[in-house]
Amino acid sequence: MNGYTCVVCVKQVPDTKKVTGQAMKADGTINRAALPAIFNPEDKNALEAALSVKERYGGRVVAIAMGLPAATAVLREALACGADEAVLVTDRKAAGSDTLATSYILSQAVKKFNPDLVFCGRQAIDGDTAQTGPQIGEKLDCAVVTYLEKLDLDGNVAIATRDIGTGVETCRAKLPALFTVTEKFGELRPYEMRRVMKYKNAAPTILDCAAIGCEDDRCGFAGSPTSVNKIESVVLAGGEFKEVAATDEGIGGLVAELIKDHTIG
Amino acid sequence: MKNIQGEVWVFAEQEEGKLSDVPFELLGKARELASKLGVKVGAVLMGSGVEALAKPLFEAGADVVHMIDDPALKVYRNKAYRHAMVELVKEVNPQIVIFGATHMGRDIAPSVASALRCGLTADCTDLQIGDYEDKKTKETFTNVLHQIRPAFGGNIIATIVNARNWPQMATVREGVMKPLAREEGRKGELVKHSAHLDGVEIPVEVVEIVRKVSSVNLKGSRIIVCGGAGVGSKENFRLLHDLAGVLGGAVGGSRAAVDLGYCEHERQIGQTGVTVRPALMISCGVSGAVQHLAGMQDSAKIIAINTDKDAPIFKVAHYGIVGDLNVVIPKLIKAIRAKGE
Ligand SMILES: Cc1cc2nc3c(=O)[nH]c(=O)nc-3n(C[C@H](O)[C@H](O)[C@H](O)COP(=O)(O)OP(=O)(O)OC[C@H]3O[C@@H](n4cnc5c(N)ncnc54)[C@H](O)[C@@H]3O)c2cc1C
Ligand SMILES: Cc1cc2nc3c(=O)[nH]c(=O)nc-3n(C[C@H](O)[C@H](O)[C@H](O)COP(=O)(O)OP(=O)(O)OC[C@H]3O[C@@H](n4cnc5c(N)ncnc54)[C@H](O)[C@@H]3O)c2cc1C
Numbered sequence: 001m002n003g004y005t006c007v008v009c010v011k012q013v014p015d016t017k018k019v020t021g022q023a024m025k026a027d028g029t030i031n032r033a034a035l036p037a038i039f040n041p042e043d044k045n046a047l048e049a050a051l052s053v054k055e056r057y058g059g060r061v062v063a064i065a066m067g068l069p070a071a072t073a074v075l076r077e078a079l080a081c082g083a084d085e086a087v088l089v090t091d092r093k094a095a096g097s098d099t100l101a102t103s104y105i106l107s108q109a110v111k112k113f114n115p116d117l118v119f120c121g122r123q124a125i126d127g128d129t130a131q132t133g134p135q136i137g138e139k140l141d142c143a144v145v146t147y148l149e150k151l152d153l154d155g156n157v158a159i160a161t162r163d164i165g166t167g168v169e170t171c172r173a174k175l176p177a178l179f180t181v182t183e184k185f186g187e188l189r190p191y192e193m194r195r196v197m198k199y200k201n202a203a204p205t206i207l208d209c210a211a212i213g214c215e216d217d218r219c220g221f222a223g224s225p226t227s228v229n230k231i232e233s234v235v236l237a238g239g240e241f242k243e244v245a246a247t248d249e250g251i252g253g254l255v256a257e258l259i260k261d262h263t264i265g
Numbered sequence: 266m267k268n269i270q271g272e273v274w275v276f277a278e279q280e281e282g283k284l285s286d287v288p289f290e291l292l293g294k295a296r297e298l299a300s301k302l303g304v305k306v307g308a309v310l311m312g313s314g315v316e317a318l319a320k321p322l323f324e325a326g327a328d329v330v331h332m333i334d335d336p337a338l339k340v341y342r343n344k345a346y347r348h349a350m351v352e353l354v355k356e357v358n359p360q361i362v363i364f365g366a367t368h369m370g371r372d373i374a375p376s377v378a379s380a381l382r383c384g385l386t387a388d389c390t391d392l393q394i395g396d397y398e399d400k401k402t403k404e405t406f407t408n409v410l411h412q413i414r415p416a417f418g419g420n421i422i423a424t425i426v427n428a429r430n431w432p433q434m435a436t437v438r439e440g441v442m443k444p445l446a447r448e449e450g451r452k453g454e455l456v457k458h459s460a461h462l463d464g465v466e467i468p469v470e471v472v473e474i475v476r477k478v479s480s481v482n483l484k485g486s487r488i489i490v491c492g493g494a495g496v497g498s499k500e501n502f503r504l505l506h507d508l509a510g511v512l513g514g515a516v517g518g519s520r521a522a523v524d525l526g527y528c529e530h531e532r533q534i535g536q537t538g539v540t541v542r543p544a545l546m547i548s549c550g551v552s553g554a555v556q557h558l559a560g561m562q563d564s565a566k567i568i569a570i571n572t573d574k575d576a577p578i579f580k581v582a583h584y585g586i587v588g589d590l591n592v593v594i595p596k597l598i599k600a601i602r603a604k605g606e
Contacts, residue, residue, distance in 0.1 A: 016418030099387075103379060128416045129387035131375035134343070138379035143468035144343040146372045159472075164341075165368035166280060167476035174468040225384030225430035229397060229411065232422045234555045241579070244568075246588030248596055254568070254584055255600040263545050263566055264488065264512055265604065 003059030006050040007115040010043040012071040013126045039074045042121030044188035046181040060084040079199040080191040086204035101223035103135030108212040118178040137178035149184040271360030272307040273299040287365030289444040292326040301394045313339040323453035335460035347376040349460040366436040384427035386412035386435040419556040440540035488514030494521035495550020535560035549590045553578030
């Protein structure tokens with residue numbers, strides 16, 4: 001075999017770790033504009049997995065993002081770190097896609113490259129579902145290996161270590177295979193300065209839904225069985241509140257109360 | 266596909282012939298949903314040599330156990346489980362299917378939903394039956410599943426419905442639903458199904474599984490003492506163990522405490538750790554970020570100790586002590602010891 005073709009799905013996400021009062025609108029929805037747009041953290045681990053395959057066994061790495069043209073920023077980052085090709089799937093028809101439609105569109109884009117290995121992050125920090133990866137895998141009808149921590153290749157077989165929650169599993173998966181990668185795989189290598197300059201203004205290959213052969217009724221709102229009925233910001237549910245003085249008397253009284261109502265003792 | 270007589274299903278996750286906790290939690294919720302709808306609760310039991318597990322499922326609330334017993338299902342593998350489950354859904358046509366949001370649940374559920382082309386809501390913290398109006402088409406739907414889940418890093422709560430493409434599927438966060446009390450001797454119907462795996466190629470072979478041995482049992486503890494970044498050091502976590510010791514409780518930590526190396530990861534409470542609801546939670550030096558609160562705010566009683574009177578943890582606490590935990594905890598220990606005598 002002459003190296004492996006790897007595809008990595010990378011998503012641009014609002015930095016939900018930075019959500020403060022300002023990022024919440026009065027109606028409880030998120031003001032996305034108030035949050036910086038970043039490279040989804042676990043997609044960096046996914047990119048690292050792909051780059052390490054290329055480094056160790058040869059091949060090439062294609063990064064695919066679906067989103068608005070602004071998502072070009074994460075594709076440039078991917079190129080600067082060593083990806084060979086960048087593809088942006090952007091189309092108004094994709095708006096409102098839930099994970100079923102997102103995974104359909106992405107799987108159609110992935111198929112164009114006929115990859116040996118496909119890498120996704122485990123989860124995106126905005127939708128937080130961790131569903132897109134396994135759903136792309138089902139549509140490609142290939143081996144699906146989630147929660148990847150370590151990967152070696154032996155011809156057309158991947159030897160993968162994955163977290164299964166109750167322990168760690170080692171499996172052999174026949175290629176082609178799709179992996180969802182966790183932070184345990186290891187950090188993304190630093191940019192190469194030379195590549196940062198080279199790709200600063202790089203334009204990705206732009207594809208719309210028609211170019212990747214999507215059926216319209218499987219994209220966007222039309223292709224999404226789930227709908228968001230209501231969104232609320234998290235309200236802290238306070239019950240009755242008693243302030244207790246940090247003194248011997250205060251704390252002694254609290255303990256007496258807890259014993260009396262059988263919480264302790 | 267819409268079957269309003271369809272059962273409410275729970276995926277009865279098992280490993281090595283042992284059911285995990287989550288199907289018992291889900292059966293509690295499934296009973297509530299099914300009684301609103303006037304339908305039966307089904308548990309889907311897959312594995313090899315698992316027939317003995319039907320009994321505890323009946324006793325936990327299942328009316329029907331749909332069993333697929335096949336050597337190819339001995340250990341969990343995506344393709345094999347997905348394929349068997351998809352065939353089963355097509356055959357029996359349930360109206361709701363819920364999975365635990367465990368590693369296994371989050372692997373099989375999206376794969377099954379993708380194959381059936383139906384919706385799936387991730388990591389729900391509540392499920393309710395209600396009506397829904399599609400604001401665009403003005404269509405109304407009765408008795409649909411309202412799937413309530415945190416998203417956006419835990420900063421919002423979304424209610425999601427899947428009114429058209431049934432079955433309605435969801436994964437549910439571990440530890441948030443309450444299991445029913447076991448009803449000894451409760452019986453149900455065991456239905457055996459085929460895995461339909463003849464001629465299906467399974468591209469993955471499991472070579473080895475190394476199980477984690479966990480010495481911490483936060484979920485089963487009535488009293489939990491939880492420390493955050495405010496504890497200040499690993500050594501100082503001793504103080505929390507001392508307090509837990511006099512109360513017969515367990516020690517948990519915030520993510521910051523785990524990241525700083527003050528305590529082990531398995532002690533992490535919150536969205537990315539365990540969800541607990543003890544009779545008493547004593548929170549020490551924890552600020553109360555939403556992701557942390559998601560894992561503990563349903564505790565029956567919460568005592569918060571924090572030097573910052575404006576810390577959000579006080580908003581969920583029943584008792585607040587504004588003060589230095591290094592002073593307050595020893596006083597608490599002393600007071601508990603004194604009352605115990
Ligand atoms: C509040 C809220 C709640 C939602 N709840 C649900 C729900 O319960 N069920 C549901 O089906 N949809 C839900 N959605 C929609 C969902 O967020 C979108 O479908 C989204 O496009 C993909 O899901 P995710 O963000 O959860 O990604 P995940 O599934 O968590 O992403 C996993 C990986 O897939 C890849 N990936 C995902 N999206 C892209 C992309 N656009 N480009 C490139 N790679 C990508 C990345 O590698 C990523 O790491 C919700 C959206 C919101 C705003
Ligand atoms: C997607 C996502 C998932 C997350 N999941 C989790 C999760 O599962 N669990 C979790 O806990 N966090 C989680 N977090 C992190 C969370 O946002 C917070 O960063 C974390 O909970 C903070 O931990 P802390 O309260 O211990 O630390 P801090 O926020 O630093 O708070 C320390 C507190 O200690 C107080 N303090 C300091 N000294 C003393 C003293 N001597 N005595 C008394 N009080 C003192 C301070 O006033 C302060 O309030 C998650 C974040 C994200 C984005």
